[in-house]
Amino acid sequence: METIIANKQVELNEQGYMLDMTQWDEGIARAIAIEEGIELTDRHFDVLNFLRKEQEKGTALSIRKIGKSGVVGIKEFYALFPEGPLKKASRIAGISKPASCI
């Protein structure tokens, strides 16, 4: 479905994940983050930019890979994006919903 987030027209799937990651910008990220109850800081953006880079490479993201990335530790990742970090961070980063079990 098409919707307006932060003055931009974006396409979302029924679970609220962006279908086209090129439509993303920081304003959209901040607006989605507010929905998720998170106020974004530079540290959040470090993680979001890493996720977007990995998505571009076609990596299947998992908490384990993020922990090993050197960008953020698992503990901090959970602290930055509480209650479902991988799913929330992916949604805010404008990438597809992760399908990882680990």
Added chain:
Amino acid sequence: METLEAPVQAPIKKDKALKKIMIINSKATVDSVYAALILANGARMEGIESEMFCTFFGLEMLQPKKMDHLHVATVGNPGLHIPTMIGGLPGMETLASAMMKKEMDKLDIPTVSEFLDIYKASGGKVFACKLAMEMFHLSKEDLWEDIDGVLTVGDFYNRAQEEGCQIIFV
């Protein structure tokens, strides 16, 4: 001044029916331990509070010397499709376990020790069973240093006295 800014949305509160999960593992086989770890860690990934309780042979996964050398059962395990008499031959269990670990490596599944670290960093809790520890003559020093405590069955149930809590026996 008129702006086109969409109104700032309030956080969407989703009240979850499942708030906390408690996983009991009583076995030392690879399949049982990984099922318990994936369920427990998966709950954290969904924002669900998560605790693990290891009892009987499940304590093997909390012993640093043993946790990364767990086996699959080659006898009494019809899913493996090895005839019982062959499954009982010396070395069969080691061989089958090594093969399974290789497959898990390919799927990027962490070792038990790494998995426990990931789980712990996620905020998950791990407990050992007091009675089983006494049975196997184990002290807290024999167990992984990051466990959150040693519980009696009563302690365990008290931890479950919360709305939205479910207990799963693996």
